[in-house]
Amino acid sequence: MTDARIAGHGGYLQEESGDLTDLKPVVKEATGQAVRRIGRFISLALIGAARCLGGQTPPPETAVYFTTGSGDFEVTVEVIEHLFRDGFPPKPLSFINTVSNAACFYVAKQFGLSGRSSCLGSKGFGFEAALQLAVLDLKTGVVKSALVGSADIVIPPLDAHRKRLGQPPGAPIAEAAHWLWLTADGEGPAVEAARFFTTRADLLAWIAAQDFDPETTLLAAPVDLAETSLTRRFDYLMGQPYHDSGSARAAGAFLAEAAPGERLVHIASDDEGRYAAFTVRA
Amino acid sequence: MRRAWFLGAGLHTTLGRGLPANLAALPAGPPEPGFTDVPLGEGVERTPTMLLADLPLEDVGTRLWRALEPVVEEAIAASGLTPAELERAALFLGSSSLDVSVSEAAYAQDLLVDPDARPLMANVAMGGLADTLRRRFGLRGPDFTVNTACTSSANALIYADAMIAEGLIDHALIVGLEIFNVITALGFQSLALLAPNGMRPFDPARAGLVLGEAAAALVVGAAPGPSRFRLIGGANLCDTHAVSAANPDGTTVAAVMRQALADAGLTTSDILAVKAHGTASLLNDEAEAAGIQQVFDDIPPLLAMKPFIGHTFGACGLAELLLVCAAAEAGRLPPHPGISATPGDLGLALNQTWAPVGRGAFLLNYFGFGGNNTSLVLAND
Structure with missing residues (x-):
């Protein structure tokens, strides 16, 4: 069995303590283009994956293994508040994006990928779960190239969000995305x-x-x-x-x-x- | 050879509690769907549903566990796993909505007390439901929550099989779960994808889907048990045509079916029957029909299990698989009387009678939001 070579790594980490960082220019800087009709969660996934690839083009059969602690809070909270507090039905695209693997879709679409695509979770071991399955697929030859990454967003008000995350009042919290590009062949890390x-x-x-x-x-x-x-x-x-x-x-x-x-x-x-x-x- | 051999299963759908009850309901063909009224603002939205049998939509905060625990108990008991084997088993949970029904119930209750209450203040971790399930049944192996929309529990089986084949685990509990929730119900309502008169996959009169519920569990192990069924091939690919629909030209559907067949080392002539995803929506049925016709010169008997249990989303991978396996082990293929009885505009006909079938290989298709396409190849020979 071969190692899983690290062909690229990169990410985004930004502490949020007041008004949230505008991610649109960050997406544009990372991907080279404005991406329409996406929220913070998908934006973070794209930023992390783009910085990981650093302008390189992965093979089209590259697989995506993605993890998140709690998914797309922004859109899920919006939909559930509309339904239960405001009495509105969800917007179609908002409903579709409540499925966390929508982020995998946008990463695959942005980089022209058609390989395996998985959104994976495990309490306490989310990234480890995604990495373990990616390495397994690489070592057994099921895939030759894999993007393995994460995205976690913050939504206001921050005190409520800290509570959701199990963090004490005032604790520093961040939005983040961290990605690895792994390949079955090659030299290096x-x-x-x-x-x-x-x-x-x-x-x-x-x-x-x-x-x-x-x-x-x-x-x-x-x-x-x-x-x-x-x-x-x-x-x-x-x-x-x-x-x-x-x-x-x-x-x-x-x-x-x-x-x-x-x-x-x-x-x-x-x-x-x-x-x-x-x-x-x- | 180390593969995911099926050792024991449990199932609860609208057809009944327990695998025997589900099997017993199949010869009669699909039942009529019901309706569930969902309060929305000052009004009510009527949604077509096929809810779990004998488990009324009451006490929603506990209903998920009242559905899930007996099914897992059924699977574990049937598997014959020892406590030591169970303790080291891995858990793969495939679900689209996870425990959002519980979160909705909590938020609705909180709003009664405080109109400024915030949602999702508990149960927010994607791996939280699997972690709770694992602890309740004493599993200490790795746990994976697979959240790939309607392919979730099918993909869970592929990963469990890969870990068994590689010797990383000896046993796994795979769970598919989808419990009625307002987000899903009114989300599909907003997409105008719900059909009040039942699901008619590939039929000229197809009009969309019915919301289904399922709790399904399967224990798999590296060595055969009483059932000869095991996974012999699988594939999962991403179709970037659109986030909510497969490419209607069928190429991406054909690609995943071909890759699964290649993974199994089979050709199309080896397949005894195809279980279609069959959402009965205009575009997705068009894509799947085109894909099936590209792959098969002679199309084997075609099955679609959603007319029987509704669209059970993240659970359909496992729930529909268990129905097909139960019927095949009884030597039969489920009938769909009056649904796609003859080839219509899409050129496909569904199996019409409780027809005999021998032992061999079966191809099962699943497609989901996010362009997630999966095919499985099972065999019981």
Whole structure:
């Protein structure tokens, strides 16, 4: 099995604390054109994917694996308020866009893609779920090229939105989109593994079996993993505003700083002691 | 070979609770739809529906779980999984609207107390429903929520199969769920896609869809169980013709069917029957008919399960699959008396009788908003 080569990475991260950033010029700058009749959620997906591709053209059979913490809040809140508070039926396009995979459609359309298209979620492991399935498809030859990314929006009023996200009053929150372009062939940085572990013992056994070099391996993990020999830490979340798909930013943040040959081991966990890991080689 | 072998299933649709009740209802052909009145402002919108049997549209806040839990219990019990196997199983939830019915009920209640209440203050995580389901049934494996509109639970099966084939998991619980909600009902009403007189796929009199509900569950494993059914091929592609309709020339539909057949290593002559997506809408039936005719020189018996249970959206991938499998295991194909009895303007006719069928391969189509096209190939030989 081959690694999943990272052919591109990029994204968008903007703390929102008052009037929301106007995304229209950002979309235009990123994609080279104005895109009509899209809201913030689809805009963010397009911005992240365009910055990831950086002007390159992916093969038309490229697949899209997309994740989001809570989907298109903007349009869903609009539709549900119209229906229940105002007594209006939904606008047809607003209704269609309540389906979160509409963002996948606009990414595919923008970049001329016709491959597999999936909107995926997993509480606490959303990006890991999308990455795991993308890497699986790349390694088994089902796809040769994959865009893997996220989008999370903010809607006003911000205090209500913080509550939805489980964040305390006044906590910094952000809109964000983070994307990777993975290919089955090529040289350079790569996602080497993306795995899920039912128990801590399974995770630790896997880490031990990988024989990571502590000198060149950085560990990004929200939990103590003192049992491992990995002591170099990589804290890409420190000082960053909250958004649901935070771990989608890890690979790009690591590659921006890493020396060739360095490796990131990224671990996420939930409150039941389940774990997801992925590794990135610079 | 490690594939997603079908080990046990549960199903609740308008045809009945439990897989046996659903199978027993098939020989009679599609039932008549009902209607559900949906309050909107000062008025009421009447929507054609095929709601879950024996589960009235009451106490909406708990209705989702009253539908879902028994179906999952049915599937797990039929699968014979041990508690240890279940604990390590993965969960794949395919749904279009997830638990928005619960969010709607909560918001409606909040508005009674506070006219300035805000919606979606709970149940907002896309993976939240799967996480709750996983915990209720003691699963600790990975959980995936697949949200690709009407292909959701079909795509969930493709991913479960891939993870089993690669040895990443040994078992998976796949769930398809679609529960009546106001957003979906009045959204399709606003698109003028609802048909008051039932669904008539590929028929000259087709006029759109009926809102269906389904809770479906399937346990799959790497080794065969009593059923010989397993997934032997699948494909999912994106059609960027339009966000809400497939390309009417049929090319993108044909492409996904051909890729699924190639994945299965079969030719069209190997297919015993085709289960169409068959939404009975003008454009999508046109696209699917054109695609089927491009792929098949001789079209095998054609089935469409939405006239039986309505359009169950994200659940239709699994619910319609289970109906086809149940009928095929009984050695029969479901009949659609009077619907597309002869080829009309689209050139396709549906199977008309409770016809015998042998063991072999079946092709199932699913298409969804967002240009999401999926075909599955199942076999029971």
